[in-house]
Amino acid sequence: MKIYAETDIGNVRKINQDSFYILEENENCKLCILADGMGGYTGGEVASRLACMSAAEYIKENFDSEKQYSKEEILEIIKRAMEYANYVVYEKSKQEEELEQMGTTLEICLIYNNRAHIGHIGDSRIYRIRQGIMRKITVDHSYVQKLVKDGTITKEEAINHPKKNMLMKALGCEDKIEPDIMVKGFNPEDIILICSDGLTNMIAEQEIYNIVEENIENATQNLIKKAKELGGYDNITIIIIKN
Numbered sequence: 001m002k003i004y005a006e007t008d009i010g011n012v013r014k015i016n017q018d019s020f021y022i023l024e025e026n027e028n029c030k031l032c033i034l035a036d037g038m039g040g041y042t043g044g045e046v047a048s049r050l051a052c053m054s055a056a057e058y059i060k061e062n063f064d065s066e067k068q069y070s071k072e073e074i075l076e077i078i079k080r081a082m083e084y085a086n087y088v089v090y091e092k093s094k095q096e097e098e099l100e101q102m103g104t105t106l107e108i109c110l111i112y113n114n115r116a117h118i119g120h121i122g123d124s125r126i127y128r129i130r131q132g133i134m135r136k137i138t139v140d141h142s143y144v145q146k147l148v149k150d151g152t153i154t155k156e157e158a159i160n161h162p163k164k165n166m167l168m169k170a171l172g173c174e175d176k177i178e179p180d181i182m183v184k185g186f187n188p189e190d191i192i193l194i195c196s197d198g199l200t201n202m203i204a205e206q207e208i209y210n211i212v213e214e215n216i217e218n219a220t221q222n223l224i225k226k227a228k229e230l231g232g233y234d235n236i237t238i239i240i241i242k243n
Helices: 043-062 072-094 143-150 155-159 205-214 216-229
Strands: 002-008 018-025 029-038 106-112 115-121 124-130 135-136 180-185 193-195 237-243
Touching: 002 018, 002 029, 018 043, 018 237, 029 043, 029 155, 029 193, 029 237, 043 072, 043 106, 072 106, 072 180, 106 124, 106 193, 106 216, 106 237, 115 124, 124 205, 135 205, 143 155, 193 205, 205 216, 216 237
Parallel strands: none
Antiparallel strands: 002 237, 018 029, 029 106, 106 115, 115 180, 124 135, 124 193, 193 237
């Protein structure tokens, strides 16, 4: 199993508010975390970093890769890790005035025994590529996604909607959260791609797939280069896991 990861400030932002964390316990156990922060000049950076570190800390303390777990037990650990991260970020936001409005997305992917155990909140995304098909396996917690679900607008209209960055759910903004948790198969030759919206707002999904399939070893760099060529209006962070 190979993991490739990279983050870039993009062309416009003054600070990188994305964070990621990777832990490779052994061949059968990998932990990948990605967060895209928001709020004030430094708030987003603080929120994303705290979320990644506190979620990783919780999982390391409560998950032993040498033990056997049911998928339900692992999902419960991930859910609690996200709740702990939410507590840490929320409490920090109340301590300093300039951090008051901060929050973050959070993606957790724990690969264990050929399964991807996933926690998700916000509008960062996780995709799985299998047998030539790339599918989004998370649902954006955004206002625009709600409009699409309700049938108010089409998927095509959502791409350039003026409120596309408005989140319905994020981590650290309230004292309680309801993240999505799920488990997906991760077969030999499968690829998982985790990314912030600095990538998906710039590059269409088909083009993302083409770049990954063309050269997976250089895909993170090539995707970032392409996103910046197309504007690079936001920070860009990508994690690719190849089974």
